[in-house]
Amino acid sequence: MAIKKPYFSLHEIALLSLCAALIVVLNSTFSLPIKIPGHTGIYWVVPVIIGVGIVKKPGAGTYIGFISGILATLFGFNTLHIFNLFIYLALGGIIDLVGLLFFYRLDHPAAGFIAGAAGNLAKMVVNFVLQTFLGIPAAFIIIGIGTASITHFIFGGLGGIIAALVLSRLLKAGVITRDKS
Known part of the structure; x- marks a missing residue:
């Protein structure tokens, strides 16, 4: 009987899990004292983009999102x-796409910007949907969604550029x- 090769190697699982843990660590220890919606996207998206850019397999971002979501839930982040x-x-899945x-080729700043902005916007949309589902009046959410979407786009994109530059440097440094394919 043939042994089925796992989709992610042990090395890839370790790398993706470390990226997921880094998101939770960044979220718990690093905070910017500005009160702008989505500003955390400047550092949330970096580990996801780097992990997806290194592993280069569909599902890598989703795996990072799943593990970081479990860790955030276990440590009680957010309400x-x-x-x-x-x-x-949502963050990991959109960056996967x-x-x-x-x-x-997430080492290119334009691709990094798009990935970061899309991931941060997906996080915002799911957050608003969940808040509506949990009973927060939709009028409050609609009022806040305009500015929040712009700032989520900007900060997520900036985080994506940072991730692309880091990934590019890692590639250049060897x-x-x-892979050749």
Whole structure:
């Protein structure tokens, strides 16, 4: 009987899990003292984009989102608790899709900007949907969604550019290599 090869290697699982843990660590220890919606996207998206850019397989971002959502729920971040899982899954899943669209060339600043902005906007949308589901009046959410979407886009994009530059430097330094396919 043939042994089925796992989708992610042990090395990839370790790397993706470390990226997921880094999101939770950044979220708990690093805070900017500005009160602008979405400003945390400048550092939330970086580990996801770097993880997806290194592993280059569909599902890498979703795996990072799933693990970071579980960790955020276990450590009690945000007021949504178990629903954090959906927020982090949306972030990782959208960055997965953008990575696939750009053939995992997330080391380019434009691709990084789009991936970061899309991931941060997906996180915002899921957050608003969950808040509506939990009973917050839709009028309050609609009023706040305009400014929040612009700031989520900007900060997520800036985080994506940072991730692209870091990933590019890792490639140039030879820390990671691109496969020939």
